[in-house]
Amino acid sequence: DTEVTQTPKHLVMGMTNKKSLKCEQHMGHRAMYWYKQKAKKPPELMFVYSYEKLSINESVPSRFSPECPNSSLLNLHLHALQPEDSALYLCASSQEGHPGNTIYFGEGSWLTVV
Amino acid sequence: SQQGEEDPQALSIQEGENATMNCSYKTSINNLQWYRQNSGRGLVHLILIRSNEREKHSGRLRVTLDTSKKSSSLLITASRAADTASYFCATVVGNTPLVFGKGTRLSVIA
Numbered sequence: 001d002t003e004v005t006q007t008p009k010h011l012v013m014g015m016t017n018k019k020s021l022k023c024e025q026h027m028g029h030r031a032m033y034w035y036k037q038k039a040k041k042p043p044e045l046m047f048v049y050s051y052e053k054l055s056i057n058e059s060v061p062s063r064f065s066p067e068c069p070n071s072s073l074l075n076l077h078l079h080a081l082q083p084e085d086s087a088l089y090l091c092a093s094s095q096e097g098h099p100g101n102t103i104y105f106g107e108g109s110w111l112t113v114v
Numbered sequence: 115s116q117q118g119e120e121d122p123q124a125l126s127i128q129e130g131e132n133a134t135m136n137c138s139y140k141t142s143i144n145n146l147q148w149y150r151q152n153s154g155r156g157l158v159h160l161i162l163i164r165s166n167e168r169e170k171h172s173g174r175l176r177v178t179l180d181t182s183k184k185s186s187s188l189l190i191t192a193s194r195a196a197d198t199a200s201y202f203c204a205t206v207v208g209n210t211p212l213v214f215g216k217g218t219r220l221s222v223i224a
Contacts, residue, residue, distance in 0.1 A: 004156075033211065042202055042214035043157065056210070090156060094211070100144050100164070103212055107156040 003027050004106035006091050012112045015081060021109045023074040023091030032074040033092040033103065034066060043090055049074060050096065081113045119215050120203060126221040133190040135218040137203030138183075144206040146179055146186050151200045151217075160188075160201075195224045 004025045013019045023032065031050045035043040048056035049068040063085075065077040074091055088108045094101040121136045137146070145164045149157040163170045163179045163186065170177045176189040190197055200219050204212040 006156075031211075042217055043212075044214075045210070045212065048211060088154070092157075100206060102147065102159050102162055104159060105149075105157040108154075110154070 004091055004093055004104055006089075006106035006109050008109060009107065010110045010112075012114060013078065013081065014114055015083070017081075018077070018079045020078065021076040021089055021091075021111070023076075023106060024072055025093040025104075026072060027093065027104070028071075028095075029093035029104075030071055030096045031094045031101070032068060033094075034074070034076055035090040035092060035105075037088040037090060037108070039087075047076075078111070081111075083113050086112045120201070120218045122218060123216065124219045124221075126223065127193055129193060129195055129222055129224050131193055133193050133197070133220055133222070135188045135201050135220070137186045137188070137215055139186075139203075139205050139215075140184065141207055143181075146177075147204045147206075147212065148175075148177060148186075148188050149202045149204060149214075151202065153199075157202070190220075193220075193222045195222050198222045 007022045033048050034046040036046050037043040045058050046060045047066045052068045063080045067075040088110055090105050090108045092103045092105045094103045119138050127133050143165055145162055147162045148160040151157045161172050161177050163177050174191045179186045198221050200217045202214045202217045204214045
């Protein structure tokens with residue numbers, strides 16, 4: 001069982017909607033991540049937060065806006081998305097931002113943009 | 115950009131058989147990790163092998179790493195139907211966390 005919790009599990013939104021994906025971990029990890037995964041493709045890194053500060057943005061379009069309110073929470077705000085943004089969005093965390101640490105994933109949020 | 119490349123892309127075996135998946139990567143790494151993903155679910159961490167390690171075991175899993183060939187293999191012994199999933203290798207390159215390969219889809223037939 002994962003200790004990274006993502007909500008909602010499924011989200012359907014229109015292209016003009018504003019919605020948010022939420023992620024929570026209580027493992028005391030100080031690094032949190034957002035990955036995007038299209039069907040039958042590997043996960044692709046979007047953002048990394050280390051000690052609540054954005055440390056990596058993999059050239060993600062501004063219609064995706066991450067937020068880290070505290071060390072346990074990570075949000076992904078969505079606005080004016082396109083149908084091609086439909087995917088599984090995975091949140092993950094690790095003990096700290098050091099790249100040698102194991103990264104633990106949540107179950108993901110399935111996003112469908114209509 | 116993609117770092118790892120798994121081989122084969124798909125593998126179908128009978129329950130009880132061993133399954134071997136290979137991963138090749140392009141640049142020097144800090145460590146290599148293997149993950150399992152059941153259909154439509156999150157990724158489950160299986161094992162991490164550091165660049166100075168050559169072999170690691172965890173239960174029915176055996177991972178090898180050959181840094182000279184830039185390759186790793188994952189062996190699952192005595193496979194079970196529950197092992198049916200996609201398996202990804204992922205590497206840590208410099209300060210960039212986890213770049214995943216394309217994955218191997220394993221089907222274990224009961």
